[in-house]
Amino acid sequence: MARQEKKKDVVIVGLGWTGSIAGIELAQEGLEIVALERGHDQSVVPNFQYPNQIDELKYGVRLKNFQHPRMQTVTVRRNEAETALPYRSLGSFLPGNGVGGAGTHWNGLNWRPQEQELSLRSYVRDNWGEQIIPDDMVLQDYPVTYDEMEPFFTRFEKVAGISGKAGNIKGQIQEGGNPFEGWRSEEYPMPALPTTYDASLFEKAAKAAGLHPFPAPAGIASQAYTNPYGMQMGPCNFCGFCERYGCYQYSKSMPQTCTLDALKAYPNFSYRTGAEVLRVEMAQDGKTATGVTYYDYATKEEVFQPADIVILASYQLNNVHLMLLSGIGQPYNAVTGEGVTGKNYAYQMNGGVTLFFKDANFNPFVGHGANGIAIDDYSISQIDFGKEGFIGGAYWRAGTFNGQPIRSMPLPKGTASWGGKWKEAIGEWYGHAMSIGTHGSHMSYKTNHLDLDPTYTDPHGRPLMRMTFNWNPNDLRMNQFQKRKAEELAKTMGANITDIGFKDVGAQYDVRPYQTTHNTGGHIMSDSPTTGAVNKFSQAWDKHNVFAMGAGNFVQNTQYNPTGLVGGLAYHTVHAIRTQYLSNPRPLV
Amino acid sequence: MTDLPGIPSRRNFLKASAATVALVGVAAQAKAKETAAAVPLDEYKPEYLNAVEWAFVMAATARLIPSEGDGPGALEARVPVFIDLQLAGDYGTAEDWYMAGPHDPTVAADRGWQTPLNPAEVYRKAIPLVDDWCRTTHGAIFAELEADKQDATLTALQKGEVTLPPDVTIFFTTLLANTKEGYFADPMYGGNHGMASWVYIGFPGARAAFREWPTRHNIKYPLGPVSIKGERA
Numbered sequence: 001m002a003r004q005e006k007k008k009d010v011v012i013v014g015l016g017w018t019g020s021i022a023g024i025e026l027a028q029e030g031l032e033i034v035a036l037e038r039g040h041d042q043s044v045v046p047n048f049q050y051p052n053q054i055d056e057l058k059y060g061v062r063l064k065n066f067q068h069p070r071m072q073t074v075t076v077r078r079n080e081a082e083t084a085l086p087y088r089s090l091g092s093f094l095p096g097n098g099v100g101g102a103g104t105h106w107n108g109l110n111w112r113p114q115e116q117e118l119s120l121r122s123y124v125r126d127n128w129g130e131q132i133i134p135d136d137m138v139l140q141d142y143p144v145t146y147d148e149m150e151p152f153f154t155r156f157e158k159v160a161g162i163s164g165k166a167g168n169i170k171g172q173i174q175e176g177g178n179p180f181e182g183w184r185s186e187e188y189p190m191p192a193l194p195t196t197y198d199a200s201l202f203e204k205a206a207k208a209a210g211l212h213p214f215p216a217p218a219g220i221a222s223q224a225y226t227n228p229y230g231m232q233m234g235p236c237n238f239c240g241f242c243e244r245y246g247c248y249q250y251s252k253s254m255p256q257t258c259t260l261d262a263l264k265a266y267p268n269f270s271y272r273t274g275a276e277v278l279r280v281e282m283a284q285d286g287k288t289a290t291g292v293t294y295y296d297y298a299t300k301e302e303v304f305q306p307a308d309i310v311i312l313a314s315y316q317l318n319n320v321h322l323m324l325l326s327g328i329g330q331p332y333n334a335v336t337g338e339g340v341t342g343k344n345y346a347y348q349m350n351g352g353v354t355l356f357f358k359d360a361n362f363n364p365f366v367g368h369g370a371n372g373i374a375i376d377d378y379s380i381s382q383i384d385f386g387k388e389g390f391i392g393g394a395y396w397r398a399g400t401f402n403g404q405p406i407r408s409m410p411l412p413k414g415t416a417s418w419g420g421k422w423k424e425a426i427g428e429w430y431g432h433a434m435s436i437g438t439h440g441s442h443m444s445y446k447t448n449h450l451d452l453d454p455t456y457t458d459p460h461g462r463p464l465m466r467m468t469f470n471w472n473p474n475d476l477r478m479n480q481f482q483k484r485k486a487e488e489l490a491k492t493m494g495a496n497i498t499d500i501g502f503k504d505v506g507a508q509y510d511v512r513p514y515q516t517t518h519n520t521g522g523h524i525m526s527d528s529p530t531t532g533a534v535n536k537f538s539q540a541w542d543k544h545n546v547f548a549m550g551a552g553n554f555v556q557n558t559q560y561n562p563t564g565l566v567g568g569l570a571y572h573t574v575h576a577i578r579t580q581y582l583s584n585p586r587p588l589v
Numbered sequence: 590m591t592d593l594p595g596i597p598s599r600r601n602f603l604k605a606s607a608a609t610v611a612l613v614g615v616a617a618q619a620k621a622k623e624t625a626a627a628v629p630l631d632e633y634k635p636e637y638l639n640a641v642e643w644a645f646v647m648a649a650t651a652r653l654i655p656s657e658g659d660g661p662g663a664l665e666a667r668v669p670v671f672i673d674l675q676l677a678g679d680y681g682t683a684e685d686w687y688m689a690g691p692h693d694p695t696v697a698a699d700r701g702w703q704t705p706l707n708p709a710e711v712y713r714k715a716i717p718l719v720d721d722w723c724r725t726t727h728g729a730i731f732a733e734l735e736a737d738k739q740d741a742t743l744t745a746l747q748k749g750e751v752t753l754p755p756d757v758t759i760f761f762t763t764l765l766a767n768t769k770e771g772y773f774a775d776p777m778y779g780g781n782h783g784m785a786s787w788v789y790i791g792f793p794g795a796r797a798a799f800r801e802w803p804t805r806h807n808i809k810y811p812l813g814p815v816s817i818k819g820e821r822a
Contacts, residue, residue: 051817054795057774062680069687076700088687089702197806239797248797361809365792366799405773405792417747418653418765419740427659430790431809456689510699 002293002302008034011292011307013277013322014314016101017563018549018570020259021159022311024229025574027266029582034305035271036294038314039067039098044256048104048246056404060244065105067095067315071276074317075453078470078509080334086456086464091512093519094244095315099273100255102315102517103563107243107369107401108219108252110162111560112153112568115146115182116381117441120391120556128386134474138344138444139391140555143527143536146182149568152575154185156567160253161225161233163190164217178214180376193222193236195399198362198434199372202398205493211377216397218370219253219563229262240402242369252369274298278460280310280326280546288545289326295460308585309577312523312548319552320450320522321465328540328548329523329533334449334468340533340541342451344444344521345467346557349392349475351502352437353486354410355495362434365403372399378485380441380559392478393559394440396486405430412497436490438482438502441559442520445472450522470509479503518562520554525569527589535589537576538569544587549573627782633670636677637709644732645716646672646764652739653768660789661782663768671771671780681709694755704756708763715753715760722751775817784822787814 009031012019019035027033042048058064067073067090075084096102116123121139124132133139166187167177192215195203206213220242221233236251250257263269274297281290281304291306312319320342324331329341376382380393402408405426410433415425453466483502490498526532529541538553540546549570551562558565580588635643646669656662663669675681692705706714719742720730727738734742745751746761753760771780773787775795781787787794794814802810813822 050797051795051819054797055775055817057770057778061770061774063685068685070685073687083693085693085696085700085703086687086689087701089683089685091701194803196803200806235800237798237800238803239799241797361807363799363802363805363808363810365796366802366810371803403792405787405790406770418743418768420655420658423654423660423662424658426790430792455691508699511701512699 002304003296003299004304004306007291007306008032009307010034010309010311011036011305012311012313013292014038014101014312014318015099015255015271016096016313016315017103017255017259017567019101019311019313020255020263021567021570022313022549022574023269024259024263024266025571025578027263027269029578030268033269034307035269036275036277036292036305037099037271037273038276039273041273042098042100042104042246042256044246044248044250048248048256050248053245053248054239054241056406060404061406063090063094063244065097065244065246066090067097070459072318072458073464075456075464075466076511077466077468079447080468084453084466084468087511092510092515093517094514095317095517099260099271100246103253103255104246105244106219106563107561109370109561110157110160110217110219110253110564111395112182112564113146113558113560114180114379114381117558118142118144118146118149120380124385124391132386133391136445136447136472137391137474138446138556140526140531142555143525144572149572150183150185152571153564153568155571156564158189159227159229160219160258160567161190161221161227162188162217162219162253163193163222164188165192165215167214176214178374178376179212180379180381188217190222190225193218193220193368193371195373196362196367196371197360199399201434201493202436203373205489206373206375209489209492211375211489213373213375216370216372216374216399217564218368220368220370221251227258229259231258231262233257236368238366238368238371240365240367240400240404242401272296275303277314277322278302278325278462280312280322280328282327282543287543289543308545310546312546313550316519316522316550316552317450317465319548319550323523323533323548324450324452324465325462328543328546331451332449334447337446340524340526340529340531342449342522343532344524344555345448345450345469346442346444346520346554347469348516348518348557349394349440349442349471349479349503350438350516351440351479351482351486352435353490354433354435354499354501355490355493356410356412356429356433356497356499358432358496360432362400362431363403364400364408364431364433367400367402369401371401372397378438378482383481388477388481390474390477390481391443392441392475394438394478394482395559396436396438398434398436400434403431410435413499436486438486439559439561440475440478440482442475442557443472444521444556448472471503471507473505476503476505476507480505518551518557520551520557520562523548523552524555525553526555535587537588538573539588541587545585547573547577627667630664630667630669635673637681638673638676638712641720642712642716643669643673645720645730648732648739649743649764650768650771652736652743653765654772661785663772665782666772666780666786667782668768668771668780671774671778672767674779675767675770676709676712681707683707694758698759702759704759706756711757711760711763715757718753718757719746719751719760776820777816777818784814784816784820788822
């Protein structure tokens, strides 16, 4: 029989960005809160300290900071006809693990979506008509508008300590910022970081082409900073170990630098690590949850943690898995199109150009994850979808972010992959290449979804979650558009060799190479209980005391890295809990 | 070397680094210890690989990253030691991976690692099969072939022209990846001996502090690498 813990007001599943934000904001209400974290505890010291963290093999290649597939993974198939097979070793995406979650290992690119992206179906309908929407695309508006979200984006950016240059303050276009961004109520919390050589070459070329370059918005401190919770960050030293690593410098926006110590100071908050939530338990009326059951790795037993409010704040894939296992929302059926949980899984459509300059020194190891100069000239708000024949867009960026040689060794196409020629090429080209990446939107489709696998199970005997996902012609056409534009600009930059890397029409999803950990959807927000799993306040439509936060809420993925929207939605949700739900627990919509 | 604004001259750097080494006795000892401990490859006692496998890995990595030309080869970098230690550890046993069945190793490579074997088992099963193929095709096991025949064998392996059972078709990809890992990983893992691979390409290792460098455009970073244990090269 399961051990039972003392009842809490709130139980939070997962202690990363959204879990720690929910924790700190609800702790301010005086509620008794416990967070349950599957992984280990971790702090900058000792877990991320210099020099141990500066280890490409251990963390960059053997992925010791990440979720181990042996503990938890998914199965993957490209279509209904294929048999899904386990994602046995990590490749395409890298879910985080431990306290801080994905917030510890990200690159720090902190974007807001464009206004048009949150109201995308309406935007398409009003400008081109609904007939341009492909039959298999499940295009919806978010049930929140940019204007509603703006204060919450601002709040998250202050907490996370974002560096950048505003391009639009209350409708006034600002020199040097992104003229195509949604309006901001104020300037970034910190000024932009300095520009590396590669980024300056891109900036020059973009300006000459009449484009609008600006510093990429960075969850990387450009100076000493104290956030609204009293947490402190120090300026980045461009060590070049952001993505896949925790920041040893207290410079990257992480729960460890922005929320956790402030949260731990609340006596009404506690957390347990090695506590893997197995399912959410339901009341007999079927309308509410009673708490969660978790596996305690220390005592090797199941534990029931009763609570009045359950907040699912684990990684998107794990949130959806828990909801499917617990009967939160009707599971989505891709054949009938009915059901909501697991619907609209989406990803990201990226490409890039590599430019080789024999005589240039880029020092690729001098950088950070959000380094460089970006443009939004080929973004969603700037493309004529009717003319181009797709719905979507991308931002571009150039900026050194890691020169770690096991993984970051760009060589001209056609170079031998081993032997004397390979050795000669690495000597000739290391440090002499730069890249421009295009980071593109990914729409939602009837076919791409998440459900429970019929064959494979995890160590607790639960079915693994099954991902059915493949690239769609609409997004591939968007990618080909970006390719043509990127080729055009690259030609003006005078490189000795220019290599183009974009997915071709007909490309199949390949789980091996790292692509991005921007897995989205599956518990999407909606304005009706038949089209999504949660309402605009991330509240489960069918279980009003369950809130599911994170990128699972994304109706379709935006063209940007997801954290800015994830953070904004977390503050939006927790604001609704504080101001509307606690005084009168009920469905808020 | 021309002195650059704000950058210590080479001479000053050498003076500074000598002083630092003198102060940081631990780092100096670590270097001395590491050099003394580096037994010659032909006297190295593998932790995982048996004699046949060791001979194969020595010979194969020596062709994947040959010694001739600029920069160290796999043998100078002690890549075979790295591979042996990795296979003996939790990478070799796929400790972190989901290895539960059923397995279908016959699917296309883009479905990821689907063999029931872990990396250590893939080496164990594949090497004798490749040696058999070499005997049939070239008249001797891989380690005893001339370099050009070895290269032809590796090319055939890479192109999938050496018929192997589905559960080890991933062998060449794995061997090549492990070879490059051993060439470029921190020397504490047994390869990248003396950080010579980092010196060759100009990667400064675990320095990880470049506060003044983002705005030094098109100037080559002048300092050599340091390792996690504090060695310098």
